[in-house]
Amino acid sequence: MLQGLGFGSIEKMEIRKGRLVQRTNTDYVIPTALDFPKIESAIITNPYDKGPFGAKSAGELTFVGAPVAYALAVRNALGKNITEIPVTPEYLMEVMNNE
Numbered sequence: 435m436l437q438g439l440g441f442g443s444i445e446k447m448e449i450r451k452g453r454l455v456q457r458t459n460t461d462y463v464i465p466t467a468l469d470f471p472k473i474e475s476a477i478i479t480n481p482y483d484k485g486p487f488g489a490k491s492a493g494e495l496t497f498v499g500a501p502v503a504y505a506l507a508v509r510n511a512l513g514k515n516i517t518e519i520p521v522t523p524e525y526l527m528e529v530m531n532n533e
Contacts, residue, residue: 438496441520501520502519514529
């Protein structure tokens with residue numbers, strides 16, 4: 435979940451002239467557990483008979499949905515059209531100043 439929210443809010447890979455602008459880990463900001471509120475999780479036992487050791491993948495779903503949900507939440511809160519992900523503070527300022 436945090437990875438998806440980070441992708442929706444602050445993780446930005448910028449390309450200029452065919453090259454990545456963020457060249458090191460200090461240039462590419464990712465959130466940590468301290469950046470988000472505590473998330474309550476639960477382990478539900480329901481083995482999947484087709485998966486190894488009864489396991490079933492689950493991480494991809496939160497990664498796909500979370501960035502879009504974040505952008506839509508910002509749109510609903512501000513009443514402004516959001517057309518880019520990540521919705522960085524800089525992008526929000528641009529959106530707010532252009533309308």
